[in-house]
Amino acid sequence: MSDSFNTLSHPGGRYLKLGILNGIVVTQNRNRDVFKGDLLVEDGVITKLGEFTERVDDSLDAEGCIVMPGLINCHTHVSMALMRGAADDLRLEEFLERTFAVDARRTAEDIEIGAELGCIEMARSGTTCFLDLYYSEDVIAKAVERLGLRAYLGWAILDEQHTTQKGSPIRNCERFIREHSDSQLIKPVVAPQGVYVCSDDTLIAAKELASRENTFCHYHLSETRHEVYEYKRQKGLRPVEHLAKIGFLTKGDVAAHCVWLTVNEVRELARSGVSAAHCPTSNMKLAVGGVAPLPEMFEEGGGVCLGTDGCSSNNSLDMFLEMKFAALQLKSSRWDASALPAQKALDLATIDAARSLGAEKEIGSLELGKRADIAVVDCRHSAMAPTTSDNAVANLVYASPSKAVRDTIVGGEFVLRGREIVGVDEEHIIDAATAAAQKLLSE
């Protein structure tokens, strides 16, 4: 039991006290302690871990369940949940053509209903926080706040000739940031889409905006071989080399994919403090060929986290599956069954993700003083049995337990309770999303 199993003292005042009792608590603290016991949440913050007997306002029986930090999805396009199953088995160019064509037709209502659907899917699979990259993040923010997830929303910035956004992407992003500067659940992010649609001027303007607004940049980076070699042919440098040269790479950035990197580029990212959001399912499904060099990233001290990417290239927002795919892809490609063990896969989706987002003091583990972003997984589901403290982490990663998620809590508030989505009409959203998708795809 680590030192951190202590009780914080409170400055006083009344808090809503929620007790989560008798679970197998996978803390993801520094020692990666797993213990059988209770967790107390007051005013959205974890205030006790271990066992306690005090009276609470509300309690959750977690006997036979794993209590764990909510999963953090570090790269997605949540609203594309509407396009699940709409662009499969296509080579990347055809895939992009198909998705861009549909994207261009989407209304604000389509984007909102897609985001609601995606948020419900994430809540049902134990994800409490995600990093999004899209336009119209103001619309997505409404869905996120309605559902009650935590989100880093990155407004897409690209050269004006490449975008369907109305007005200037950089000014749209700036306005979005200012309008959401005091949101409880949402942190606005600047999202230059990728070097292939962003000139150096656009990249630098995005970077300056992020710096001015005290946020970070999220972008696609070196996803496909074609993208990297085409860039090098045109610019004479590989993308990371070029971004380093123009001073774009900055501590706190999160770069999605990072598949086609040289070891020197891995070093450059680590040196700059840029984290890689690894998206193994999407990479495999779109057949990008390479495998993000995670062992080298770990070796060089670079930040690594996981993302599902959008629903049209996955086709799921299930972070439990993303952990499994990440582990199996690396074991398989390195011919080493001990590559990316279960504990490390879980780290990538929790505490390492929080660190990549600069939020390791707030989320990513169950520790005193951290926000109560929690998933409760029912281990008496046949897909999870037998679970004990000894194999809890292995089962979280390899037994694909999203079907066993019972409760999801963000900042102490239930988003999913007893397998029921809280606060919104799930059936209505699913019907509306299905109708919207049918209309959109038949056009």
Next chain:
Amino acid sequence: MSDSFNTLSHPGGRYLKLGILNGIVVTQNRNRDVFKGDLLVEDGVITKLGEFTERVDDSLDAEGCIVMPGLINCHTHVSMALMRGAADDLRLEEFLERTFAVDARRTAEDIEIGAELGCIEMARSGTTCFLDLYYSEDVIAKAVERLGLRAYLGWAILDEQHTTQKGSPIRNCERFIREHSDSQLIKPVVAPQGVYVCSDDTLIAAKELASRENTFCHYHLSETRHEVYEYKRQKGLRPVEHLAKIGFLTKGDVAAHCVWLTVNEVRELARSGVSAAHCPTSNMKLAVGGVAPLPEMFEEGGGVCLGTDGCSSNNSLDMFLEMKFAALQLKSSRWDASALPAQKALDLATIDAARSLGAEKEIGSLELGKRADIAVVDCRHSAMAPTTSDNAVANLVYASPSKAVRDTIVGGEFVLRGREIVGVDEEHIIDAATAAAQKLLSE
């Protein structure tokens, strides 16, 4: 709509009539028709497809659901569900050492409770039929019959010096076959474990037993590079070459893994009529390095099906996930996003699997006269929405819908209905399995 959408005439007599109404029916018939409508089951057999208005004894509302053939898992060790999460992130030699050590301590009760747990997990994930390889299949048969799944149970045969079985494996297998010759749900199979524990005499004796008893052989084949090259070093031939030479390979056999094959070996298997049970998740998790050459198998006309392998190397018996892993592994390794499209992945787990088992006239598709082995998937689950007839197959493969399986039917009988396991006390089994695993693993 294909010719097969007709009504069978019946010889008369009363049947229990079950109507499954208003679903999106993914038939997997020759034309791979998907239609919105009804399905009638009489006395365990599909007797109408399309729309009908006649009175039924029992009906299932499948509005908003996919109605599909039950999935067929063509390689597993069901009873090892008890060892979920007990041997992860280990190199193959350590993995085998660990699992063999636990296996040697298992009692008949452990094997039975493990099989019950595994059968429940399969029923909950839409699997209606599986091919098992293990000893003590008589004990497993009891669990299978209690749950009501369909199973091909292969009694493991190996040289007597390698086994912990009491008595002669070949005589044990023979007794098992005779005792189950008239079972409704179980077909006994002869399962020589693999060339590394079976002498030529043992292999030939197994083959003769299968021939005498009118069944087929199921065995492990060329799973790891080490296994193949070590065999070649000792025998001068690769395993498939040697098995062909001694006349072992026979039409109807199902060989699990088949990863490390030359194109000549692929041809030899196809020529012999031996199907490959591809186990991508297990192969990736155990880091066998290679990828089974499915495109070459298709090219040569060889039979291919899918298996989860045992729970200790997967760690799940979820055939939906197996389809996704199979598709993504092949796309990724061949740098081709159109490799193994969704339709073909679904074929491997349904009609192609039935063909591999010599049961294509009975199971594997929803067609007139076939047994009613059916899974009903709720597409109003957030992980499956939006689903229409157009993307139903893609969603089955890529959206990992085991969490959305609502009903599972074997031979017209419900095994899972409205998300409740029928006929056995699921909670009791899960508690007993958890207790048994704790005792077994702590010894």
